[in-house]
Amino acid sequence: MSNTLTTQNESRPDGGHYSVLVVGGGQAGLSISYFLQQANIDHLVFEKHTVTHTWRSQRWDAFCLVTPNWQCALPGHPYSGSDPHGFMKKDEIVAYLDGFIAKVDAPVLEHTAVQRVKRAADGRYSVSTSQGEFTADHVVVASGGYHTPIVPRMAERLPAHIVQLQSSEYRNPQALPDGAVLVVGSGQSGAQIAEDLHLAGKKVYLAVGEAPRCARFYRGRDVVDWLADMRYYEMPVEQHPLREGVRDNTNHYVTGRDGGRDIDLRRFAAEGMELYGRLDDLQAGALQFAPNLQVNLDDADDTYNRINLSIDRFIEKSGIDAPPGAPYEPVWRPDGERTALDLAASGIASIVWCIGFTPDFNWLDVPVFSGRGYPAHTRGVTPLSGLYFVGLPWLHTWGSGRFSGVARDAQFIVDAIRAACAQPVASVETMAA
Incomplete structure (x- = not known):
């Protein structure tokens, strides 16, 4: 040939x-x-x-x-x-x-x-x-x-009147029926869609997963700018601490909305959004959640602070004059773990599945x-x-x-x-x- x-x-x-x-x-x-x-x-x-x-x-x-x-x-x-x-x-x-x-x-x-x-x-x-x-x-x-959008088989057992969308199908809060919304997943799409609904005045229930988060701005600059200077974006996969395992990581949640800001699920909770752990099942008309909300929130904050600490070290090593920084301190903590939610009593009329693709x-x-x-x-x-x-x-x-x-x-x-x-x-x- x-x-x-x-x-x-x-x-x-x-x-x-x-x-x-x-x-x-x-x-x-x-x-x-x-x-x-x-x-x-x-x-x-x-x-x-x-x-x-x-x-x-x-x-x-x-x-x-x-x-x-x-x-x-x-x-x-x-x-x-x-x-x-x-x-x-x-x-x-x-x-x-x-x-x-x-x-x-x-x-x-x-x-x-x-x-x-x-x-x-x-x-x-x-x-x-x-x-x-x-x-x-x-x-x-x-x-x-x-x-291929990931939607669990338990979705088949949900009442027919509940509108179900995958994140790729979601457009805006006005397109959903009246009533509360359950967002499943807190990666980039889930966190941003939950915020979109929350800002529109919707009652939002969020099943929080294991996604990490990062700051939008820290010590006077966008975190992306700092990481670029630190050459993080030049690091090849074989030099990453997780090696190829990093390919399985969920993206950090943050937003560029309105000029950019953090997404703080704890603040949303303080404002009325209801947070639960990982959604596991539907039994006898009640949604079942894993008792891992606190650990998921803590782990996300640990990642947030760890990234900022790496920036602190870079600033110190490089002798850069930058505004002071401080670790994130939680603005809200769950009062125990809630592992069940009555579907009818919650008023949930729609569900947005934000748990990724295969x-x-x-x-x-x-x-x-x-x-x-x-x-x-x-x-x-x-x-x-x-x-x-x-x-x-x-x-x-x-x-x-x-x-x-x-x-x-x-x-x-x-x-x-x-x-x-x-x-x-x-x-x-x-x-x-």
């Missing part, structure tokens, strides 16, 4: 052979296209919906970035607005992405689902899609790691996955020649799944593709031998 790369502008029929096929038209897939075009490598991007679909259809109305705008650094398209230390709202994020889409002008087949990817005996990849069959020398999986790579018929369903790779390069991943959380650094780090990852992958194209392609039989 030839490894000669044809030019980007050469006309190619649908269903033909490409040097590279990219699965996913979000920021990761478009970043790959950006660098492939710079390298004059022919390719095609498949997108199941429309490019950057998730940002447009799976975010609530009040959604905004939780990292400052200056961290938006897609390839060739850095943030150029007037508020680098602000936090873009949903419509501003979409406008930023629209500018990137226009700049990249990627060759994309939208509304095209990839159904199966296999590696043939000659080393090529066969890619079956809803628009036909394709082949490629290289396949880049850029579909992210958040595919990856779904069942369409990838390739031997690169661990027993936990995660692909084996080093900076996105898998052990299987010609197969790559990009856009996964902590693929290489903290920013790998974000606007801040995907450009570096995409450049690395395209460099690997260029290097591979200079070598003979190994057939499956050769690899087995």
Whole structure:
């Protein structure tokens, strides 16, 4: 099989052979296209919906970035607005992405689902899609790691009159029926959606999970600015204390809303939000919760203070003149653990499930996955020649799944593709031998 790369502008029929096929038209897939075009490598991007679909259809109305705008650094398209230390709202994020889409002008087949990817005996990849069959020398999986919403089976036993939404379906408080709302999960989405409902005057019950939290501002600056100076965002996964285990961590909850602030669940509780521990079951008309609210709140605060302490040490070591700081002290503590809540008496009319997503790579018929369903790779390069991943959380650094780090990852992958194209392609039989 030839490894000669044809030019980007050469006309190619649908269903033909490409040097590279990219699965996913979000920021990761478009970043790959950006660098492939710079390298004059022919390719095609498949997108199941429309490019950057998730940002447009799976975010609530009040959604905004939780990292400052200056961290938006897609390839060739850095943030150029007037508020680098602000936090873009949903419509501003979409406008930023629209500018990137226009700049990249990627060759994309939208509304095209990839159904199966296999590696043939000659080393090529066969890619079956809803628009036909394709082949490629290289396949880049850029579909992210958040595919299937997690909703527990106990949801099936809830009364039919209770409206149930997954976090990707939530839009605003006005779209929910009158009555109280149960938010399940306190990661970034859960904490921010609970706040959105609380600010709208809704009665909110929140099942608090094990998500950590961090300060928005500390000692005169955004915590993200401090961590950037401390080079935390440059740390590769293999140097992180948790190593690959960090990929399983829940994101810290904080918000960029109204210019940015902490999210303090204890303060919400003091203002009338009702906090419980982890939701476990439904029995005899009562929701059952684990008795772990106090430990979950304490652990989140410990993380908050630990991050701030690391900033204190950096300031001292660097001799920086900064305003004084102090540890967070709880503004509210639960008066014991409540492990049951009568569903009817609570007035709960809707539930928003905010307990995350699971990856779904069942369409990838390739031997690169661990027993936990995660692909084996080093900076996105898998052990299987010609197969790559990009856009996964902590693929290489903290920013790998974000606007801040995907450009570096995409450049690395395209460099690997260029290097591979200079070598003979190994057939499956050769690899087995």
